[in-house]
Amino acid sequence: MLPERPWRTAASLARDGAGLPDWPAEWRASALARLDEAGMPDGSDEEWRYTSLTAWGQRWSDYLAAAGQPAAITLPAVPSMQPGSVARPAAIHVQVVNGALLTQTGATPPGLFVGSLRQLPPELRGRAAELLGKSAGLPPEQLVDLNSALVSDVILIGTDAGTSFDGLPVHIHLQGSGSPAFSHPRILVDVARSSRLTLTIEHSGADGMLANAVTQAWIGHGAHLDLVRVQSLPDDGMLTDTSHIDLAAAASARITSVDLGGLLSRQSMTVVLAGAGSSATVDGLFLADDRRHIDNRTLLEHRAPGTTSRESFRGLADGHGRGIFNGKIIVMPGAEGSNAALSNRNLLLAATAEIDTKPELEIYVDDVKCSHGATTGQLDANALFYLRSRGLDPAAARQVLTAAFLREALGHIALPELRERLEARLQEKLGGGVRHP
Amino acid sequence: MNSPLLQVAGLRVAVGGKEILTGLDLTVRAGEVHAIMGPNGSGKSTLAHVLAGREGYEVTGGSASYRGQDLLAMAPEERARAGIFLGFQYPIEIPGVSNVYLLRSALNARRAARGESEIDAAGFLRLVRDKARLMQMDESFLQRGVNEGFSGGEKKRNEIFQMAVLEPTLAILDETDSGLDIDALKVVANGVNSLRSAERSFVLVTHYQRLLDYIRPDFVHVLAGGRIIRTGDRTLALELEAGGYDQVLAAAAS
Numbered sequence: 001m002l003p004e005r006p007w008r009t010a011a012s013l014a015r016d017g018a019g020l021p022d023w024p025a026e027w028r029a030s031a032l033a034r035l036d037e038a039g040m041p042d043g044s045d046e047e048w049r050y051t052s053l054t055a056w057g058q059r060w061s062d063y064l065a066a067a068g069q070p071a072a073i074t075l076p077a078v079p080s081m082q083p084g085s086v087a088r089p090a091a092i093h094v095q096v097v098n099g100a101l102l103t104q105t106g107a108t109p110p111g112l113f114v115g116s117l118r119q120l121p122p123e124l125r126g127r128a129a130e131l132l133g134k135s136a137g138l139p140p141e142q143l144v145d146l147n148s149a150l151v152s153d154v155i156l157i158g159t160d161a162g163t164s165f166d167g168l169p170v171h172i173h174l175q176g177s178g179s180p181a182f183s184h185p186r187i188l189v190d191v192a193r194s195s196r197l198t199l200t201i202e203h204s205g206a207d208g209m210l211a212n213a214v215t216q217a218w219i220g221h222g223a224h225l226d227l228v229r230v231q232s233l234p235d236d237g238m239l240t241d242t243s244h245i246d247l248a249a250a251a252s253a254r255i256t257s258v259d260l261g262g263l264l265s266r267q268s269m270t271v272v273l274a275g276a277g278s279s280a281t282v283d284g285l286f287l288a289d290d291r292r293h294i295d296n297r298t299l300l301e302h303r304a305p306g307t308t309s310r311e312s313f314r315g316l317a318d319g320h321g322r323g324i325f326n327g328k329i330i331v332m333p334g335a336e337g338s339n340a341a342l343s344n345r346n347l348l349l350a351a352t353a354e355i356d357t358k359p360e361l362e363i364y365v366d367d368v369k370c371s372h373g374a375t376t377g378q379l380d381a382n383a384l385f386y387l388r389s390r391g392l393d394p395a396a397a398r399q400v401l402t403a404a405f406l407r408e409a410l411g412h413i414a415l416p417e418l419r420e421r422l423e424a425r426l427q428e429k430l431g432g433g434v435r436h437p
Numbered sequence: 438m439n440s441p442l443l444q445v446a447g448l449r450v451a452v453g454g455k456e457i458l459t460g461l462d463l464t465v466r467a468g469e470v471h472a473i474m475g476p477n478g479s480g481k482s483t484l485a486h487v488l489a490g491r492e493g494y495e496v497t498g499g500s501a502s503y504r505g506q507d508l509l510a511m512a513p514e515e516r517a518r519a520g521i522f523l524g525f526q527y528p529i530e531i532p533g534v535s536n537v538y539l540l541r542s543a544l545n546a547r548r549a550a551r552g553e554s555e556i557d558a559a560g561f562l563r564l565v566r567d568k569a570r571l572m573q574m575d576e577s578f579l580q581r582g583v584n585e586g587f588s589g590g591e592k593k594r595n596e597i598f599q600m601a602v603l604e605p606t607l608a609i610l611d612e613t614d615s616g617l618d619i620d621a622l623k624v625v626a627n628g629v630n631s632l633r634s635a636e637r638s639f640v641l642v643t644h645y646q647r648l649l650d651y652i653r654p655d656f657v658h659v660l661a662g663g664r665i666i667r668t669g670d671r672t673l674a675l676e677l678e679a680g681g682y683d684q685v686l687a688a689a690a691s
Binding site: 388389391392401403408 | 489514525528529538583
């Protein structure tokens, strides 16, 4: 059982090891106060209709019990930043363990900052404060507050105006270690005016892990962010992952979300098209096989005229898995001339599996073009016969069709190596683990 | 006389309780080209699908053997690996599976069934390039999803291309000519003709005689009411063209 107000217990345990600068203290205090008010989300909240946090809470409780022993809360030391020895690195890798930056490889060129709030160069303090202020100004969400209250580090990624880092992707590897481990990774991204950034965030970890991650990104005027989120937790891993992406005028984002592992994974992604002419493309893929519970809640908010969004999620449920797509598009007053398309297609491969899909449109202006749709079905019998008539056995034919169906969701990943790695992982998972009735 | 490659005897097939084939006999020997013609609803496509092993067809009587084996007891993939190819009337679009991927998988499935190792990459590439040239297909087609976004004519051409790569022993082409303009028809016919050999047989299911101007059959059969009611040489097709099915059906009934 969790203690009363477990965030307070957890915060008292986390405080000493955190080593954060003093100034987010207020930020944390107000988050704790709001949590005292609101508590944790439960089934009475429509947005939590499909996912219960009971098992999640149990693991948290285990963690609190274990964290009484000092060893369990020791945080990894922050490494000294590697100087720019590599002339032209192909990528920057940041390893974040239990929410704190552990290692970073690849030197950052001028115009790009990647690092920890705990090791912030003095000249970036102003910008970081501004970013933290933006973060604090977002509408409160319980899991974001929980992250703010218990955060042990903040990973900051920022570009300078007019710079382009298309050829230098930043890879953030979020890992949980120790059993049980409860981590609170926090990533803040600032893509300045007319700059371009490619960012990947991969969630992984060890058995017994629990993480409550938050990513918040602001994309400036005419800037572009390419974001790939990969959830590849161990089979019993649990993750709640909240992201907020805000686009200024003429900004664009291309987002791909991939859920392949874990026992319980719940992401809540909000994309706000705040500036005129901004646009976002969101592709998603989830593989709820075995006993996985994967809940995707997305919100695309059109707040300015001439904004465009295209969202497409593909899901699969097999075994005793449950996949959820709860996607909403809101076109707010003032977002005239906007264009939104939302689609969700699912494959349900076992009678014991479940798919819940709820695409929603809320439109408050007349002059818009919106479409939405969702389908859930089995593999196409005609396509199966076609492949068999060419000599593929039924299992291979099913695997080929399933992989092809899901692979479509990876088509917008701009990093060929990552795309190929994910395709291979998908193939491997479908070849080895997906059962068919 | 050589033993038949395909022997169909008194075959009766029902779909959803309705009998479509009502006692069909057909013998195909190695190297022969047979045309099966008939009006709509006569059972032509049913015959093609039953021979390829599609589900949903209930065999209520008769038999079909391929190289002396009970064809009807074989799974569709076993038939394919044994050298049977069905060219679909409506080829299926499979986005996300490239043509080369499908062909490599299909070739290797066949090779594995024969106890052979997988085809080497260079040999495979050479083979598909040669055959694509034969079918006047742009090489970019190879990397595209199977039939994805293809026009009707491109899909049919792709069927014959697949056949050319897989080199079947018995090819059953279900209305491959339908929906083709004259240029595409010539390419398709040229593809088929280039594969004709003493070991390879074809069953061409078609509604129109037009295809037979370009592929000369050894036998023409008229299928009506679920049975073959007349068999002749290619002049029978010309007769059908001139007089229509009604005349031939009336003559057969009298």
